[in-house]
Amino acid sequence: MSQISFGLAPRRSARYTLNQMVHYSAAQLNASFAALSDATRRGVLEQLGRADASITDLADKFRMTLTGMKKHVGVLEDAGLVSTEKIGRVRTCTLGPRRLDDATAWLEAYRKVWDARFDDLERVVADLKRKEKVKRP
Helix, strand or coil: CCCCCCCCCCCCCCCCCCCHHHHCCHHHHHHHHHHHCCHHHHHHHHHHHHCCEEHHHHHHHCCCCHHHHHHHHHHHHHCCCEEEEEECCEEEEEECCCCCHHHHHHHHHHHHHHHHHHHHHHHHHHHHHHHHHHHCC
8 A cells, every 4th residue: 555645744643641540550559549448447557657566456456356457457468558477376567568659640640630720720710800800891
């Protein structure tokens, strides 16, 4: 097949990412946001940010059963936000290997989009106010 030329320079194709989500693993983001969706799990992360703790200590602090706390820690562990290590009878929890960098980057990308939209809206409102002042006698 021959290419027909109309005297125009070949157009470079621009690539735009419309969905910022494609830069990040959907499964990792879903796991992180699911883990963070619960107040108890956010509290556990806050507590572990101060010091490592056993599941028993966490259960006592949050006034819940060991089984309930094990489930919360399991969700955090599946998301890579918490690591556990069993020494003897005690299972100790620490902050996990995966930080919230992907989730933070994803949120930051959308924050920039929304900031730009609000800036545009602010310009439109300012322009309308200016036009309204000009119309007044």
